[in-house]
Amino acid sequence: MSDRLPTTLPEYLAAIRAALAGADKALVQDALYDAEEHVRGEMAANPGVPEADLLARIASSYGSPEEIAAIYRDTEIKVQRALRPPPAPPARSPWQRFFGIALDPRAWGALVYLLLSLLTGVLYFTVVATGLSLSAGLAVLIVGLPFFLLYLGLVRVLSLLEGRIVEGLLGERMPRRPASARRDLPFLERIVAMLKDPRTWLTQLYMMLLLPLGVAYFIVAFGGLATALALFFGPLAAWWLDGRSGLYLDGALVAPAGLMAPVAMAAGLLLGVVVLHLARALGVVHGAIAKHLLVESAP
Numbered sequence: 001m002s003d004r005l006p007t008t009l010p011e012y013l014a015a016i017r018a019a020l021a022g023a024d025k026a027l028v029q030d031a032l033y034d035a036e037e038h039v040r041g042e043m044a045a046n047p048g049v050p051e052a053d054l055l056a057r058i059a060s061s062y063g064s065p066e067e068i069a070a071i072y073r074d075t076e077i078k079v080q081r082a083l084r085p086p087p088a089p090p091a092r093s094p095w096q097r098f099f100g101i102a103l104d105p106r107a108w109g110a111l112v113y114l115l116l117s118l119l120t121g122v123l124y125f126t127v128v129a130t131g132l133s134l135s136a137g138l139a140v141l142i143v144g145l146p147f148f149l150l151y152l153g154l155v156r157v158l159s160l161l162e163g164r165i166v167e168g169l170l171g172e173r174m175p176r177r178p179a180s181a182r183r184d185l186p187f188l189e190r191i192v193a194m195l196k197d198p199r200t201w202l203t204q205l206y207m208m209l210l211l212p213l214g215v216a217y218f219i220v221a222f223g224g225l226a227t228a229l230a231l232f233f234g235p236l237a238a239w240w241l242d243g244r245s246g247l248y249l250d251g252a253l254v255a256p257a258g259l260m261a262p263v264a265m266a267a268g269l270l271l272g273v274v275v276l277h278l279a280r281a282l283g284v285v286h287g288a289i290a291k292h293l294l295v296e297s298a299p
Helices: 009-019 025-043 051-061 065-083 096-103 106-136 144-170 185-195 198-242 257-294
Strands: 246-249 252-256
Touching: 009 025, 009 065, 025 051, 025 065, 065 257, 096 257, 106 144, 106 198, 106 257, 144 185, 144 246, 185 198, 198 246, 198 257
Parallel strands: none
Antiparallel strands: 246 252
C-alpha cells in the first residue's frame, strides 16, 4: 500500500488505474466506474466532510487503490473460470482437431454472432446516420445541442449492449460499466471533454463499420450453413419426395443416388465443419476489433 493516500477523487482514480496496470482494459473501466460511483455517493451523503478526509475514510472501508486492484483481479479470475466453457477433450490427431470444432461452444457462439450481426449492423448504422444528420441539421436551433447529447447517450448505451453481445457470444471480455463522465468538470467542459474523447468517435465508427461487416459475416455464415445443410439433407429429401435422387443431366440419370447421396452428404458435413472453423476465426478477429474501438484505453 502506498504511504500517501490520495486527497482528491482524480488522484484516487489515477491510483486505481496505476495499480491495475497490465490488467484487461475492460476490467479497468469497470473498476474505475464502480470506485467513482462509490466515492460520489459518499460525497453526497457527507456534504460537509473535506474531500481528503472522506477519501481517507473510504480507503479504510471501501479499500485503498492497491486493495481495490487486488480484489478486482481476484474476482475477474473467478468469474472467468465460472464463465469459461468446459474444455474439449484433447485431440490426438489432426482429424480429431478438425472435426472437434463441432463440440466447441465458442465456434457456435461465433456462428450465431455472424448471423445476428446483419440485424445489429443495420440498427447501429441507422442510429448513427440518423443521429449525425439530424444533429447537423438542428445545430442552428436551440434544441440542437440537447438532441446531440441525447444521441451520444444512446450511442453509449448501444455500445454497452454490443459489448454484452460480443462477450456472451465471442468470449471477448468487454466492459460492464460505462466510462467515467468526468462529472467533476463544469457542464460545458464535460461536453468538450466528451467531444475530445477518441472513444466517442471510435464507437460511432464501429457502428458504421458493423453494417458492411455484418453483410459479409451473414453471407459467409448463412451461405455456408445453407449450402452445407442442402448438401447433407438434399439427397434424403429428394429420395423421400420422389425416390429419384441422383445426378441428372438434361433429364438423363448420370449418377445414381447410391453413388451421389454419400458424396453429397460427406461434402455437406465437411463444409459445415469448415464454416464452424471460419466462424471461430472471424469471431476472434471481430472480438479484437470491438475491444479496440469500444473500450476506453489508458490515457
